[in-house]
Amino acid sequence: MKAVAVFPEEHALRLVEHREPAILAPGDVVVRVLDVGFCGIDREIASFRTGSSPADSPYLILGHEALGEVVEVGSAVRRIRPGDLVVPTVRRPCRHETCRACRMGRPDFCLSGEYTQRGIKGAHGFLAERFSDDARWLQPVPRELRDVGVLTQPLALAETAIAELEQVQKRLPWAALGETGGSGKRAVVLGAGPVALLGAMALVVRGYKVAIYSHGGRSGRSGHGDGGRSGQAGKAEFAESLGAQFVRAEDEKLDSLVDRTGRIDVMLEATGATPEALAAMEHLGRNGVYLMTGIPGRRGAFTLDAGHLLHGMVQRNQVIIGPAHPSAEAYRAAIQDLALFSRRWPGALARLISSRMTIDEAPEAFRKPAAGLKQVVAVAD
Numbered sequence: 001m002k003a004v005a006v007f008p009e010e011h012a013l014r015l016v017e018h019r020e021p022a023i024l025a026p027g028d029v030v031v032r033v034l035d036v037g038f039c040g041i042d043r044e045i046a047s048f049r050t051g052s053s054p055a056d057s058p059y060l061i062l063g064h065e066a067l068g069e070v071v072e073v074g075s076a077v078r079r080i081r082p083g084d085l086v087v088p089t090v091r092r093p094c095r096h097e098t099c100r101a102c103r104m105g106r107p108d109f110c111l112s113g114e115y116t117q118r119g120i121k122g123a124h125g126f127l128a129e130r131f132s133d134d135a136r137w138l139q140p141v142p143r144e145l146r147d148v149g150v151l152t153q154p155l156a157l158a159e160t161a162i163a164e165l166e167q168v169q170k171r172l173p174w175a176a177l178g179e180t181g182g183s184g185k186r187a188v189v190l191g192a193g194p195v196a197l198l199g200a201m202a203l204v205v206r207g208y209k210v211a212i213y214s215h216g217g218r219s220g221r222s223g224h225g226d227g228g229r230s231g232q233a234g235k236a237e238f239a240e241s242l243g244a245q246f247v248r249a250e251d252e253k254l255d256s257l258v259d260r261t262g263r264i265d266v267m268l269e270a271t272g273a274t275p276e277a278l279a280a281m282e283h284l285g286r287n288g289v290y291l292m293t294g295i296p297g298r299r300g301a302f303t304l305d306a307g308h309l310l311h312g313m314v315q316r317n318q319v320i321i322g323p324a325h326p327s328a329e330a331y332r333a334a335i336q337d338l339a340l341f342s343r344r345w346p347g348a349l350a351r352l353i354s355s356r357m358t359i360d361e362a363p364e365a366f367r368k369p370a371a372g373l374k375q376v377v378a379v380a381d
């Protein structure tokens with residue numbers, strides 16, 4: 001079968017003929033791949049800056065954001081049946097007997113750091129015609145989400161951050177009283193890519209007043225980075241359709257936004273942790289929580305006045321939550337929220353998918369700069 005693979009040693013990226021997956025254990029499932037989304041991590045792997053192939057393979061099959069249809073299940077599989085739509089999670093456990101997290105089936109909290117990640121680190125991804133996996137790593141998706149289920153993984157990143165936010169906000173003295181007044185429901189989302197916009201939707205449905213704050217081109221012109229054809233103007237319109245505000249960093253500084261709208265209780269960073277987004281922490285309000293989904297320094301070193309930022313954080317009783325890896329629970333929350341978003345904003349999720357291409361076109365697309373929001377490889381109908 002066809003797959004898109006990167007050869008880290010030879011610095012090559014191409015279609016390969018890969019062996020057909022099979023049921024090798026009673027808990028296994030074979031999945032026919034429908035859609036695979038790609039993101040900044042895939043581009044970094046495609047340009048050989050990160051990623052590693054399985055120990056027994058000269059190449060790594062790409063793709064960690066997938067939606068597929070079950071074609072065959074092992075004799076012990078009960079929860080999933082042929083014909084079901086599923087989304088696979090990404091991380092798989094390490095082998096260490098002493099890793100309590102992995103032994104409990106929770107590689108999202110792996111203690112050894114020697115976990116694998118499908119399509120990223122030491123395990124093949126899903127950008128192939130079919131793949132197999134243990135059923136416990138597959139989350140069922142309702143049929144009505146066929147066209148947008150590929151957004152589950154990027155939304156799961158935001159869901160993980162928001163679930164941790166909810167945990168942390170239980171510390172507030174009025175939380176036990178069931179009051180939200182003092183805990184604050186004003187959020188700023190930094191960035192305007194797919195994770196940012198999905199995260200904004202997840203915050204809006206939880207009752208937050210959301211402003212999306214993003215660098216980019218001038219009004220009506222294409223933005224760079226996560227811009228694309230629809231550009232910032234399209235994103236502003238999208239934000240407004242959600243009932244969120246869209247603020248261009250070029251038009252308004254964050255301190256003026258705070259003056260205008262009031263204390264910021266939550267910041268959701270979805271820029272890939274750019275220095276500007278981290279410096280924005282300074283404008284977070286008292287008892288506020290800063291949620292990161294990106295990993296700082298991925299694109300090189302930068303300098304921030306950590307003394308100043310941390311001093312403010314301690315004085316204002318703030319919390320920074322790092323980019324935790326999504327648990328199975330976060331994927332389930334994402335699937336539920338996709339259904340909710342589809343009902344609340346019909347057609348909105350489909351607008352986040354900027355283009356669909358065939359598997360044959362995928363290797364070329366990985367080499368080009370990002371175009372629009374989420375690019376998807378339509379592997380099968």
Ligand SMILES: [Zn+2]
Pocket residue numbers: 038039040041042064065154
């Ligand atoms: Zn991704």
Ligand SMILES: [Zn+2]
Pocket residue numbers: 093094095096099101102103107109110111112113114115
């Ligand atoms: Zn582990």
